[in-house]
Structure formats: C-alpha cells, structure tokens
Amino acid sequence: MSELAAFWSYLSEGPLLWLALTLAAYVVGDACFRWSGRKPWVNSVLIAVAILAAILWGTGTPYGTYFEGAQFVHFLLGPATVALSLPLFDNLNRLRRATLPVVAALIAGSATATGSAVAIAWALGAGPTQLASIAPKSATAPVAIGIAERVGGAPTLTAVLVILTGIVGAVAATPLLDALGIRDWRARGLAVGIASHGIGTARAFQVNTTAGAFAGLGMALNAIATAFVAPLVLWLFL
C-alpha cells in the first residue's frame, strides 16, 4: 500500500475528515448562495449535500463511516431547537396580538400539508404504507417519525420525505410568496415553518428575523397539530 493510500485509510476511518468535509461543503454551499446574490434556489443545504454525496460515492465510503464525523453537527439540532426560544421570546408581544391569525393559519396550513399530500399520493396510486409515511412529512423529523410509526408508516421513508419537504419549502417559499404578493413577514415565516419545519425555518432566518421567529413558532405548533391531523386524514383515505 502506498503512503498516500495508508494516510487515506487512516483519515477516512476517523471522524476528523468527515466533520471537516461537512463544514467545508457547507462553506462552499453558503458561498455559492452569497455569490448568487442570495437567490432562494441556490440552497446551501442542497449544494453541501450534493458535494458530500458525490464524495461518499466517489470514495466508496458508507454513510455510517461519514456519520461518525457528521454526528457532531447533527447533534446540535437539539440545542438549536431550544435556542429558537430566544427569537420566540423577542416576538412574544407581536405574537400575542396575532393569536387568531396564527391559529387560523396553523389549522389551514397543517390540514393542507397533510391532506393534499395524502390525496395526491392516493390519486397517483400510492399504497397504505406509503400514505401513512407521507402524512406527517411537514412535521419536524423526530415528531414525524413518531407519528409515522403509530399510523403504520415506514420510518425511513418518512425521514426521506421530511427532508425533501424541508428543501422544497426552503427553495419555493420566497418566489411563491413574492408571486402571491404576501409581504407580511409574520405570515411568510409562520407558513414556511408549518409547511417545511426546521429547514424552512433556517431559510426564513436568512431572509428576516421576524420571519425566522414566526417560522420557529410554526414548526413547534405544527409538531403538535400534525399529531392530530395525520391520523384524521389517513382515516378518511384508508
């Protein structure tokens, strides 16, 4: 074995290389986003994921090995969710004044997210397991997986659909809401948080801190709402 190959096998087995590459890929994705003039379709998560998937595929590295390093980043999702409490606290007064619109948007947004996903998948011929897996896809990942298990879905499939939903929401929200002429940052943020959980919330923070705070709130509220809406919608279709 050449020295280079020995060095590679040493590095690729440990967490250091994969942690460094995860941060590097994100830095590249974020730089692309800035160079593009902060265009919503230049999504830094999507670019970083594409770069890392290509590296894993090119080097024949299993995901488990990659995750040994990436888990340190992944772990921070929990503390980051707790950290959403600060923008929520900062916006508590405007939130109190908007209680009715928030509740109405939550019910409408959550029912649309679950109802239309199940209806479309059903119309296109998806089976009962797939319908149960797609129903909670707008909730944040741990909640969605918990609900999917309860209603007879496949947890891995739900995890994939949840992440895809987040990326779709993050990419589509700005052009969609601009086209609809909706300028209220509270409405924009809340709707994105309800429809596309944390990834949508991360995108909302890139645009506006009020939108970010309402997105974090939308994500938290829809985690609760989906637990009720998903079984109800599935009962209609199964």
Add this chain to the structure above:
Amino acid sequence: MIHALLALLTCQLAGEAIGRALAVPLPGPVIGMLMMVGLFLAVPRFAEFMRPTTQGILGNLSLLFVPAGVGVVGHISTLGAQAVSLLIAVVVSTVLSIAVGAGVFVAVARLTGAGDE
C-alpha cells in the same frame, strides 16, 4: 459561551425527561424550547445572557441539516416504485400549504385588525 451551551443542554435534557415522564407527543428539544421561553419571561436578563450563543447557532441553522440530507441521498431508493408519485405529492402539497397558510394568516389578520406594529 460554555454557560449558555450548558443552559441549552439542560433545557433539552429536562424536555426529554418531561416528555418521557408525561408521555407528551412532542420531542424533548421542543419542550425544552417552551421551557426556556418560560425562563426568559421569569428572568428577562437571562435572555440577554443567552443572546450571543443562540444567535451564533441560529445564524448557521442550515448547516445542521446537512448530515441528515446526505443520509437521504443514500435512502432515496426507499421511495421505491412510487418515487415519482411521492415526489409530486411532496412538492405540490408543500407549495399549497405555504400559500394557504400565509394567505389565511393575512386574511384573518385583516379581518381581526391584527396588523403589525
């Protein structure tokens, strides 16, 4: 920064414990988030103490989804024979949900006079 991180982890830990003990259908971090809002309300100075660290984390929130995103690429085959149907359902329903949610918010805010500022 270490104290702020400790506070975040403690709220998350308490959230996990409460979620388990009371069988609440919410993940520990979300319960922890609600608890920390309660702490900020009780001690507003605590919010200023937490601000630098939380802003640092939330400013790079996107980064934290990268490992899970890479995992999805490897599991894309679990979409199976229905991949196209499921993708159409995800895209259309997400776009519809954002439009309906934001539209309903604006309409109800106008009806109830819940304008901003």
